[in-house]
Structure formats: structure tokens, C-alpha cells
Amino acid sequence: MLKHWGNLRRENDGFGHIVVLSKELWKNVRQRRSSLRLKTGKRQLNIQPAVAKAMARQSKKYLMIKYHNTVSIFLRVNGENREVQVRPADTLLQVLRNHLGLTGAKAGCENGDCGACTVLLDGRPVKSCMILAVEAEGAEITTIEGISNTVVQRAFLDEAGYQCGFCTPGFIVNAVALLRAHPDPDKETIRMWLESNLCRCTGYEGIENAIQAAVKALKSTNSKE
Amino acid sequence: MIPINFTYSRPENLTEALEAYTIAEKEGLKPLYLAGGTEITTFCRNGTITPGALVDIKRIPDCLRLDEEGGDYVFGGALTLNEVVESGFFPLLSRTARIVDHTVRNRLTLGGNIAGRLPYRETVLPFLLAEARVHLSGPDGERVVPILDVFSKRLKIEPGELLVQLLVSKAALSGSWYYRREVRKTRVDYPLLTACFLSINGSIRMAVTGAYGFPFRAREAEEVLNDSTIAPAEKPALALSAIPYSFSEDMRGSGSYRRMLLERSIAQALGKFKAGE
Numbered sequence: 001m002l003k004h005w006g007n008l009r010r011e012n013d014g015f016g017h018i019v020v021l022s023k024e025l026w027k028n029v030r031q032r033r034s035s036l037r038l039k040t041g042k043r044q045l046n047i048q049p050a051v052a053k054a055m056a057r058q059s060k061k062y063l064m065i066k067y068h069n070t071v072s073i074f075l076r077v078n079g080e081n082r083e084v085q086v087r088p089a090d091t092l093l094q095v096l097r098n099h100l101g102l103t104g105a106k107a108g109c110e111n112g113d114c115g116a117c118t119v120l121l122d123g124r125p126v127k128s129c130m131i132l133a134v135e136a137e138g139a140e141i142t143t144i145e146g147i148s149n150t151v152v153q154r155a156f157l158d159e160a161g162y163q164c165g166f167c168t169p170g171f172i173v174n175a176v177a178l179l180r181a182h183p184d185p186d187k188e189t190i191r192m193w194l195e196s197n198l199c200r201c202t203g204y205e206g207i208e209n210a211i212q213a214a215v216k217a218l219k220s221t222n223s224k225e
Numbered sequence: 226m227i228p229i230n231f232t233y234s235r236p237e238n239l240t241e242a243l244e245a246y247t248i249a250e251k252e253g254l255k256p257l258y259l260a261g262g263t264e265i266t267t268f269c270r271n272g273t274i275t276p277g278a279l280v281d282i283k284r285i286p287d288c289l290r291l292d293e294e295g296g297d298y299v300f301g302g303a304l305t306l307n308e309v310v311e312s313g314f315f316p317l318l319s320r321t322a323r324i325v326d327h328t329v330r331n332r333l334t335l336g337g338n339i340a341g342r343l344p345y346r347e348t349v350l351p352f353l354l355a356e357a358r359v360h361l362s363g364p365d366g367e368r369v370v371p372i373l374d375v376f377s378k379r380l381k382i383e384p385g386e387l388l389v390q391l392l393v394s395k396a397a398l399s400g401s402w403y404y405r406r407e408v409r410k411t412r413v414d415y416p417l418l419t420a421c422f423l424s425i426n427g428s429i430r431m432a433v434t435g436a437y438g439f440p441f442r443a444r445e446a447e448e449v450l451n452d453s454t455i456a457p458a459e460k461p462a463l464a465l466s467a468i469p470y471s472f473s474e475d476m477r478g479s480g481s482y483r484r485m486l487l488e489r490s491i492a493q494a495l496g497k498f499k500a501g502e
Binding site: 064065066067068069087088089090091094110111112115118121124125126127129130131132134135174192193195196197 | 226227229230231232233234235236237241245259262263266267269270279281283307326327328329331332411412413
């Protein structure tokens with residue numbers, strides 16, 4: 001399908017993406033395709049959006065991507081580029097769990113209240129049930145599976161900062177972000193960050209002890225250095 | 226899971242955003258601008274809204290501005306509340322923007338909160354008090370208008386218009402301020418009431434949300450608070466009597482309880498401003 005959009009042109013790239021580029025840039029895309037000897041119809045181009053985006057950036061031209069129906073996108077998760085087929089309406093949590101098999105982030109309330117689905121997006125904790133997967137394109141996503149051998153995890157084990165464990169990944173991801181942003185947080189800062197997560201077993205005392213232990217361990221490590 | 230389908234566009238400037246919105250509207254898709262998405266994803270999930278297209282404005286540089294220009298501070302509509310809190314440009318706003326929890330504030334945006342459908346929209350209060358201006362972009366072009374002209378209980382802008390920025394004069398931030406937020410249990414909860422006060426050149430301004438079901442600048446109450454012929458002790462009760470709306474009644478609190486809390490907040494604000502004289 002080809003449509004004109006002002007002085008721009010948008011086309012379906014064959015992967016369900018509507019890619020909007022200037023006419024000149026589409027010409028470049030066609031030439032690139034031709035050189036790759038891939039099949040292109042008269043009005044349909046099988047070009048990966050990542051390639052189109054890179055070309056647009058290179059030529060500093062206009063680019064807007066529009067997704068409809070099921071699309072193929074790349075997400076950078078725990079340091080790896082992962083290709084997934086998603087609907088624009090799929091949440092990041094759904095895609096992590098159901099498409100990528102990363103079940104550490106839990107579907108608790110799926111309403112942004114409990115924090116069991118917390119992941120890091122460019123280092124900041126976010127609730128993945130409230131984010132569309134397509135919004136996370138281009139961001140560095142870190143799940144609990146991408147966090148290993150941290151002081152925080154050790155402290156949760158040592159202090160028994162868990163009961164049933166369902167909320168634990170969310171707490172640990174959030175606590176890791178907290179200690180990266182504030183290596184020596186005061187009580188108020190700890191409370192402000194961690195009130196984003198709920199523990200239905202009400203095991204808050206153990207969780208608080210774990211955070212305090214992690215802070216102490218970090219201080220001790222830093223002083224040795 | 227969101228049980229509907231929609232198209233998703235990610236423009237990188239205002240022109241593209243408007244084009245994407247206009248085209249979607251012409252196709253009958255009932256488009257919405259998407260910023261943080263905290264309300265949109267929730268409402269799509271429970272079926273309250275069924276947009277056919279979302280136009281993501283988070284990568285538009287104009288919507289992400291957080292700086293000074295001339296005599297104004299500029300706040301982009303797509304700034305997250307944590308970015309606003311951490312900026313410290315506008316202390317009353319930094320305090321008021323500490324709503325919901327820290328993790329949600331990494332997504333919830335200023336424009337999204339002000340233009341949202343939930344009744345509280347607390348971050349608009351400081352802008353109402355500072356008599357900020359809003360930069361809007363829509364099918365008929367761009368315009369900068371006083372917020373008091375387009376915000377009456379809710380943001381009233383033209384279809385397809387986007388809240389790009391809020392501009393606050395530095396001069397409006399020179400006065401002292403008082404903030405009070407009352408909740409039933411935890412501070413993450415929705416408020417029973419949030420009241421903000423700003424004193425500029427001895428004149429007190431007041432804005433409230435939660436207590437009456439919508440945010441507003443309480444001009445009738447301000448007249449009482451600034452009337453030197455009224456005894457200070459009588460002002461809180463008289464100020465509330467002057468407000469022409471009824472208190473909200475819900476499971477969080479009764480109307481009379483909210484009245485008591487707001488009356489107390491006004492008295493505390495007056496005490497603070499008097500002590501500062």
C-alpha cells in the first residue's frame with residue numbers, strides 16, 4: 001500500500017510497518033534493496049525498519065514509523081538485541097514474559113500498583129505492565145534476569161527479604177536502581193523509592209533489613225577501594 | 226492485556242505529530258496523543274477508552290524542554306514527573322509533582338497529568354497559581370495562551386491540539402508558598418484534598434483539587450483571604466463559604482471531613498504567610 005502524506009510518502013515495508021520517508025530517501029532505500037538483490041515489488045519494499053532508520057539518520061532526513069497490526073521490532077534486553085513479533089497494543093510485560101521467556105517480571109496487578117513487573121528502562125525503574133513494547137524500542141531494557149551477583153541479591157538472601165517471593169524480583173530491580181542512583185541513601189529516600197512495590201505477604205521488615213544490609217555492604221566495599 | 230488494537234506512530238517533531246493525528250482522525254480512528262501512557266494503558270485495558278491510534282510524543286524535542294527562555298521557565302509536556310521534581314526550578318511544582326509512587330513518576334508526564342481524565346490532576350495547581358502560559362500546537366497552528374483561559378475544571382483545548390509546553394514567569398516564583406496534601410492512608414493514595422497557596426507581593430492565591438472533584442483556582446476564596454477588614458481567625462471558614470461548589474463525598478472521606486481538612490489547611494497557610502511577614 002502506498003499513500004502520499006504531504007510531501008512525504010509512507011509505505012508498508014512488508015513487515016507490517018508503515019515507514020514514512022521523504023521521496024528522496026525512498027529512492028535510496030530502493031537502490032540499497034536492489035544492491036542486496038532482494039525481491040521488491042513495484043510499491044512494496046521489504047526493508048527492515050532498523051535499516052530504514054539507520055539510513056534516515058545517516059542522511060539526516062525525516063523519518064516516522066507507524067505500526068499497525070502485528071509488527072516485527074527489535075528490543076535490546078539485558079544487553080542482547082531480540083526480535084519479536086508484537087501488536088502495538090502489547091505491553092512490555094507481556095512481550096518479556098510470553099515472547100522472550102523472561103518470566104522474572106511478574107504480572108501482579110497489571111495496573112501499575114504493585115511493582116512486581118518492575119524493569120529498568122535506560123537505568124530507571126518502570127512498571128512494564130504500563131508500557132507498550134513498541135515504546136521501548138531503542139531503549140536499554142534490564143530485567144531481573146539481567147541482574148546477577150549483586151550486593152542487593154546477596155542481602156535479600158542473607159536477610160530473608162522475601163516470603164513467597166512473588167514480589168522479590170520487582171523489589172530487587174528497584175533496589176538496584178536505587179543504589180546506583182543513591183549509593184548512600186537516607187531512610188526517606190529508601191522509603192520513597194520502595195513504596196512503589198507491594199509485598200502481599202507483608203514481609204517489609206525483612207526487605208528493609210536487606211536494603212540496609214546492601215547499603216552497608218556497598219559502603220564497606222567503597223571504603224576498601 | 227490490552228484487548229483492543231490500535232496503530233502506533235512515533236513522530237519526531239510537532240509537524241509529524243499533527244500529520245499523524247490528522248490522518249488518523251480522517252480515517253475515523255479516534256486518535257490520542259500518548260505521553261507516559263499510565264492512564265491510557267489502564268483505561269484501554271479496562272475498556273474505558275478505545276482509541277484506534279496512538280501518537281507517541283515522547284521523542285519530540287519541544288515536548289521535552291526543561292530550561293529557561295527569557296524571563297520564563299519552560300516545562301515540556303512530555304517531561305516525566307521525576308524530571309520535574311528533580312529540576313527544582315519551581316519549588317511548589319517540585320513538591321506538588323510528588324504524586325503516585327517513585328517508579329510511576331518515571332513514566333507519568335506533566336502534560337499527561339494535566340490533560341488526563343482522573344479528577345485530581347494535581348500538577349496543574351502550581352501553574353494556575355503562577356498564572357502560567359501554555360504553548361499549544363494544533364490543526365490551526367500554534368498558540369500561546371494563559372492557562373487560566375484554557376483550564377476550567379479541566380483542560381479545554383481544540384480537538385487535535387497538543388499541550389507542548391508550560392511557560393512560567395520567574396517573577397511569579399518570587400513569593401512564598403504553602404502546600405498541603407491530605408490522604409486517607411498511604412501517601413501513594415489519591416488525595417482527600419490537595420491545596421496549594423502562593424503569596425505574591427502580599428496577595429494570597431489558592432488552588433485546590435480533590436476536595437471538590439476537580440482542580441480549580443479558588444478566586445472567591447482568595448478575595449476573602451486578601452480582605453484586610455476580615456479578622457484572620459474568621460477567614461478560613463468564610464473563604465470556604467465563598468466557594469460555589471459542593472465538597473466531594475466518597476469512600477475516602479465525607480464532605481464535612483474534607484471541609485474540616487481544607488479549613489485547617491487554609492489556617493496553616495495563613496499562619497505561615499503571617500510568620501513570614
